[in-house]
Amino acid sequence: MNPLRALIMAASRNETVRHLVANAPISRDVVKRFVAGETTADAVEVVRGLGLPVTLDYLGEDTKDKAQAEKTVQAYLELLDALHAAGLAENAEVSVKLSAVGQSLDESLALTNASRICAAAEQCGTTVTLDMEDHTTTDSTLRVLDELRRSWPWVGAVLQSYLHRTLDDCKRLAGPGSRVRLVKGAYAEPPEVAIQDPSEVDVNYVRCLNVLLAGEGYPMFATHDPRLIEIIGERARWYDKTDFEYQMLYGIRPEEQRRLGTRVYVPYGEQWYGYLMRRLAERPANVTFFLRSLASRS
Secondary structure: OOHHHHHHHHHOOOHHHHHHHHHOOOHHHHHOOOOOOOOHHHHHHHHHHHOOOEEEEEOOOOOOOHHHHHHHHHHHHHHHHHHHHOOOHHHEEEEEEHHHHOOOOOHHHHHHHHHHHHHHHHHHOOOEEEEOOOHHHHHHHHHHHHHHHHHOOOOEEEEEOOEOOHHHHHHHOOOOOOEEEEEOOOOOOOOOOEOOOHHHHHHHHHHHHHHHHHOOOEEEEEOOOHHHHHHHHHHHHHOOOOOOEEEEEOOOOHHHHHHHOOEEEEEEOOOOHHHHHHHHHHOHHHHHHHHHHHHHHO
16 A cells, blocks of 8 residues: 555544644635535535535444434435425435444444435435445445345445455446446555555456446446546447446546536535545545645645
């Protein structure tokens, strides 16, 4: 792993660093580039201003008690109601981390809570995608996905190209109507389960995108890499596939997002620190932006 990335990922788990960043006078201004805000109203305002399709993530993970899981469910229900009331639901789906709705407590609890969110999304005329987290939760997340798709076949999956297993997962999930978001992956994983060389992660991304484009599902390609975006376009033309989309993170390459008509991944909520650290770890340019902003306001 890149030493800078390893350092940032370590900082994401350090309470002292978290407290320092969270309480620095300029931090919230910096965070606004990557996070829509802390409240439902903040998120809806950003969605309205973007004018692009979005997927919204209420930030939070590693929930340790049922009360916190219920709080997350209620946040999603409130968000879906607000999007529907604002006339934005059709182009604004939600992304859900199962760890935030009780996965580490009980897989069945996570399934029940995710089902409640899916039912509300259906009523509002939109969809849900299950975010993928570290490799220890992959099998559990895919089991929950299979169960949810019995009632809501449109529930989206996320697969990470840095895992050795992902090509096989793509083959299994490339069937009719299956919505799959392909990402590179943002967690620190051991070599036993994950590709360590970034260039090889890209190669595997291309292998996986070929499987998804050749399949009968709906691929969602989440990347900011210009080279991969070009390859996706070329391969889509080769497969004569028009039923797919690009996805990018809120705050990164906004002009390119508008050019491509990208779906924007919009995070919001009070627990923004871990998310911010992973975004910094993914791209050195993000670190430069963050440090420059700190220096300019100090």
